[in-house]
Amino acid sequence: MNPGMKLLLVVLIALEISFTQSLIVNVILIAISFVYVMVKRMNFKTLFLLIFWPLFPALGLFVSQWLYGSDGIHFAWVLFTRIYAYVFLGATFTLTSSITDLALTLEQDFRLPSKFAYGVLAAFNLMPKIREEVQIIKTSALMRGEVFHVWSPKLYFKAILSSIQWSQNLAEAMTSHGFVEDEPRTHYRVIRITVLDWAMFAFLIIAVQVMLFFIRY
Amino acid sequence: MTDVSISDFTYQYPKSETKVLNDLNLTFKHNHFSLLSGPSGSGKSTLLYFIAGLYPRFIGNDATGTIKFGDTNIKEIPRNHVSNHVAMMFQNPNQQFAMDTVIHELTFVLENIQTQPDQMDKIIDHALTFCGIEKLRDRIINTLSGGEKQRVALSCIVAMDAPVIVLDEPFASIDPDSRIDLIHKLKELQEKHGKTIILADHDLGNYQGVIDEFYYLDPQTHHIDLLNQAESQHFFDNFESTQTIDKQLALPPKDDKNSVIELRHFKLAPHDSLLLQLDHFNFYRQKTTLITGANGIGKSTLFNALTKLLPYAGMISYDGKNIKKIKPLNYAKNVTLLFQDAENQFLNVTVKEELDLSFSNRFNQDYTHEQVEQMLTQLGMQGRDEQVVYSLSEGQKKKLQIVEMLIMNPPVLLLDEPFKGLDYKSLRLMTDFLELAKTKYGQTQIIISHQLSGLEDLIDYHAHFENQNLTYQEVI
Numbered sequence: 001m002n003p004g005m006k007l008l009l010v011v012l013i014a015l016e017i018s019f020t021q022s023l024i025v026n027v028i029l030i031a032i033s034f035v036y037v038m039v040k041r042m043n044f045k046t047l048f049l050l051i052f053w054p055l056f057p058a059l060g061l062f063v064s065q066w067l068y069g070s071d072g073i074h075f076a077w078v079l080f081t082r083i084y085a086y087v088f089l090g091a092t093f094t095l096t097s098s099i100t101d102l103a104l105t106l107e108q109d110f111r112l113p114s115k116f117a118y119g120v121l122a123a124f125n126l127m128p129k130i131r132e133e134v135q136i137i138k139t140s141a142l143m144r145g146e147v148f149h150v151w152s153p154k155l156y157f158k159a160i161l162s163s164i165q166w167s168q169n170l171a172e173a174m175t176s177h178g179f180v181e182d183e184p185r186t187h188y189r190v191i192r193i194t195v196l197d198w199a200m201f202a203f204l205i206i207a208v209q210v211m212l213f214f215i216r217y
Numbered sequence: 218m219t220d221v222s223i224s225d226f227t228y229q230y231p232k233s234e235t236k237v238l239n240d241l242n243l244t245f246k247h248n249h250f251s252l253l254s255g256p257s258g259s260g261k262s263t264l265l266y267f268i269a270g271l272y273p274r275f276i277g278n279d280a281t282g283t284i285k286f287g288d289t290n291i292k293e294i295p296r297n298h299v300s301n302h303v304a305m306m307f308q309n310p311n312q313q314f315a316m317d318t319v320i321h322e323l324t325f326v327l328e329n330i331q332t333q334p335d336q337m338d339k340i341i342d343h344a345l346t347f348c349g350i351e352k353l354r355d356r357i358i359n360t361l362s363g364g365e366k367q368r369v370a371l372s373c374i375v376a377m378d379a380p381v382i383v384l385d386e387p388f389a390s391i392d393p394d395s396r397i398d399l400i401h402k403l404k405e406l407q408e409k410h411g412k413t414i415i416l417a418d419h420d421l422g423n424y425q426g427v428i429d430e431f432y433y434l435d436p437q438t439h440h441i442d443l444l445n446q447a448e449s450q451h452f453f454d455n456f457e458s459t460q461t462i463d464k465q466l467a468l469p470p471k472d473d474k475n476s477v478i479e480l481r482h483f484k485l486a487p488h489d490s491l492l493l494q495l496d497h498f499n500f501y502r503q504k505t506t507l508i509t510g511a512n513g514i515g516k517s518t519l520f521n522a523l524t525k526l527l528p529y530a531g532m533i534s535y536d537g538k539n540i541k542k543i544k545p546l547n548y549a550k551n552v553t554l555l556f557q558d559a560e561n562q563f564l565n566v567t568v569k570e571e572l573d574l575s576f577s578n579r580f581n582q583d584y585t586h587e588q589v590e591q592m593l594t595q596l597g598m599q600g601r602d603e604q605v606v607y608s609l610s611e612g613q614k615k616k617l618q619i620v621e622m623l624i625m626n627p628p629v630l631l632l633d634e635p636f637k638g639l640d641y642k643s644l645r646l647m648t649d650f651l652e653l654a655k656t657k658y659g660q661t662q663i664i665i666s667h668q669l670s671g672l673e674d675l676i677d678y679h680a681h682f683e684n685q686n687l688t689y690q691e692v693i
Contacts, residue, residue: 100317118325122315128359129311139526140561142549144625145578154564161560161607169312172271176307177315177322177373178300178329186331188324 002197003097004105009201010093013208014086023074024215025208026081033088040096050091051084058083074217099124105191115181122170133162219287219302219380219413221245221268226282228263237263238280239439243432245415250407252424253417253441254452255434258611258638261417262308264434264441265383268415269305270294286381300330304379308386310366314358319350319369322358326373344376348402360488363513364395371402382406384416393511397423420512420667421456462669464693469501469678477502477629477661478523478552483531485515485522492518494685495531500629505655505662505675507693510682516665517557519687520631523663524554535629550580553627557634559614560607568609568617569602575624583626583658592620595646611638619647623654629661630654636668644668648675669693 001009017026037047058080065076099121107117137158141148148155226241237260245251253261266272270291273279284291286302294302307313316322323341332340345351348368358366367387374382382403388396404427406412418424431449434441444452473479476499485493492515500506510516521527525540525548533540540548556562565571572589593599596616601609606617615638622630636644652675654660666672672693679690 100321118315121317125315125317125359135526136556136561139524139545139549139554140556141564142546143524143553143627144562144564144574144621145546145550145580146564146574147546158564166312168275169307169309170315172266172275173307173313174315175271175274176269176300176305176313177326178377179315179325180297180329183297184331185328186334188328188334188337190334 001200002105002109002191002193003093003102004110005193005197005201006093006097007102009204010089012205014089016208016212017082017085020212021075021078022212022215022217023078023081024217025211026078026085028211029085029208030081030088033085033092036092037088037095042091042095046095050087054083054087101191104187104189105193108187108191109193113182114179114185118174118179122174123167126166126170129166130159130163134159137162218247220247220285221381221413221415222285223264223268224283224285226264226267226280226284228260228267228280231277236439238441241282241441243441243443245413245432246430247413248407248411249429250404250414250427251416251430251432252421252428253415253432253434254419254421256436257419259434259436260439261419261434262385265305265385265415265417267291268381269303269383270296270299271305300377300379302379303381303383304374304377306367306370306374306382306384306387308389310363310370310390313366313370316358318355318357319345319353319361319372320355322369323373323376326376330377340376340378344372347375348372349398362392362488362490364391367391367395367399371399375406380411381413381415384414386418387416388418388420388512390513392513396512400424400427421453425453459670462673462693464673464676466676466679466691466693468689468691469499469504473499475501475504477536478663479532479534479537481532481534483522483529483533485518485527485529487518487527491685493682493687495687498687500661500663501678502661503655503659504677505651505664506678506680507672507676508663508665508680508682508687509667509669509693514682515685516682517633519682520554520633520663520665523552523631524549551627552629552631553622553625555618555622555630555632555635557637559611559618562618562622563606563614566605567602568598568604568606571606571617571621572624575621579625581626581658584624589620589624592623592646592650596620596643612640612643615639616643616647619650623650626654626658626660628659629663632662632664632666634665634667636666636671641671644671648672651675 013029017029061083062076062080065071065079066073069075103117103121106112107114134155137155138148141154146154222244223241226238227236228238229236241264253264255261263272266275267280268284314322316325320341323344324337327337327340345354348371350365350368350372353361353365353369358369361369370387384403388399400423403414403416407414431444431452432441433444433452478500480495480498483493483495483498484491508516518527522529523533525545535543535548535552563571565574576586590599598613598616598620606614609617615635619635636647639647648671651662655662676693679693680687681690
């Protein structure tokens with residue numbers, strides 16, 4: 001499916017389950033997403049992490065609603081499954097779509113300004129560098145006798161200074177590679193939204209509406 | 218014909234008194250290979266950024282005067298046509314790509330200049346073949362070495378096919394083989410493809426016999442002069458002579474008795490390319506060891522391993538203990554790095570805050586406030602307490618950085634190009650300060666430096682980095 005459509009679909013469904021309270025629909029969504037990512041060959045380590053990390057907020061919500069909430073155990077389960085529904089819906093997008101394809105379709109089909117599409121892509125490709133930079137900042141602080149934690153404001157101050165520098169360099173590099181915002185570009189790989197994409201999108205969104213309408217528990 | 222002519226060109230940074238480029242009148246000739254040299258920080262980059270059409274857009278203020286490609290004033294070229302006239306290669310290999318893989322970057326470039334999609338494969342194949350990097354086609358750019366990245370940058374320029382190519386210190390962080398190879402590729406672009414090459418470099422190695430014209434940016438007058446045959450020869454000879462200072466040194470003792478840092482079965486291979494392999498190597502206590510070697514060969518990477526910033530194979534021990542078993546803060550207090558980029562060292566905003574931080578966190582009380590005050594005065598850094606550190610000049614940043622790390626006074630200090638951008642007088646002061654730290658406070662110093670003259674009295678041992686090996690030498 002076209003990555004832009006997929007993202008839109010995932011966001012819409014996630015929004016909808018935020019405002020409805022159907023435990024069964026949540027479970028169905030988790031199950032379908034789970035099958036989808038498994039078919040797309042996810043490795044077991046990622047799967048484990050996907051189940052493990054949300055466990056804390058999900059359990060926290062469950063327990064506080066169950067013990068202290070006024071809406072009973074059913075709503076507690078809804079909250080618990082909702083967290084996992086978000087995670088697995090998100091996974092159907094992040095684990096199976098390429099960020100490059102997303103940028104291409106956002107530019108070509110969704111008419112997003114190319115500056116935005118490629119800016120985000122470039123920033124995304126800088127991620128490993130940012131991780132290295134944070135390591136350097138932390139080490140440099142240790143050498144001055146300061147320990148920076150994730151919550152230290154100075155860590156962010158330094159990281160933001162570096163990012164400003166980088167964004168400037170990146171903008172210069174993109175310009176020198178011929179990129180001019182709001183100017184027409186040709187496309188080596190044309191990404192179209194096909195009839196099949198539309199059909200899938202419509203089918204899935206209607207299916208969710210129908211389920212939410214009929215399955216109230 | 219695309220002469221690049223620059224007339225009555227003057228530029229000064231906002232809020233600065235000095236004109237970095239002062240009334241320039243010169244012409245980089247069509248189909249010539251022009252080298253622009255001059256000390257770091259003298260304004261070479263600034264001129265190139267203007268020629269490439271990046272300034273004034275990416276800088277606060279404009280310059281006066283004109284830059285023309287042939288008869289066309291650069292200001293009259295619409296923004297989406299600049300790339301038809303000029304392409305640029307940057308100093309930092311890590312910050313010139315927007316996309317993830319080589320092939321995506323090349324496609325991105327061609328899409329920008331509106332090449333027809335059916336032409337792209339042919340152009341990309343040609344560009345990759347020309348640069349000898351067909352194999353890198355589908356590689357992720359982040360995983361390439363500096364030399365490979367600069368080859369990719371050149372292939373983008375070849376694909377763009379602009380008549381003028383400007384390069385800003387493009388070889389500053391790449392290995393010597395890549396450097397020679399790329400210089401010859403540029404020569405080929407000039408001779409066989411009619412390109413005009415303008416290259417800024419303060420390192421004059423490998424250019425003799427390749428370049429057609431030698432321009433020099435004088436840091437005093439801020440003028441650029443075209444040198445004649447004799448003058449360029451003088452510069453080349455002068456450069457050769459700074460590569461060595463002919464000083465005899467002792468070799469370190471063969472035993473491990475006085476060693477402070479020991480490397481055993483050590484192997485450094487980031488991104489799977491082997492940089493350094495040492496079975497048995499020591500750095501010695503209370504000595505100053507100078508490490509020399511070509512750019513991009515892995516000297517700074519070795520420092521990154523010594524400070525646990527990079528993974529390595531084998532063992533590094535400090536004071537007989539495996540450094541992996543020493544707690545990070547404790548190790549950082551003992552083995553400290555003076556970063557090549559001074560800004561990496563700063564954690565605060567003003568000069569006073571920076572100095573106070575060192576005073577309050579230092580690991581011993583060896584330096585008195587009066588002593589530090591005197592050091593700052595000698596360096597001409599007094600009375601700058603309230604100045605924002607990021608607004609200091611490069612030389613001032615370097616001075617502040619060294620002083621604050623001297624205050625910390627760690628037992629082992631690693632210094633990565635500590636003298637870059639310092640004038641000779643400040644350099645001599647710094648070597649005196651370092652000498653004092655060594656003899657009086659027992660500091661061990663390991664220095665990476667291209668600058669050799671002025672260091673004669675400080676250096677005890679010299680280790681040369683070559684062929685994935687580090688060996689002690691008897692001469693500098």
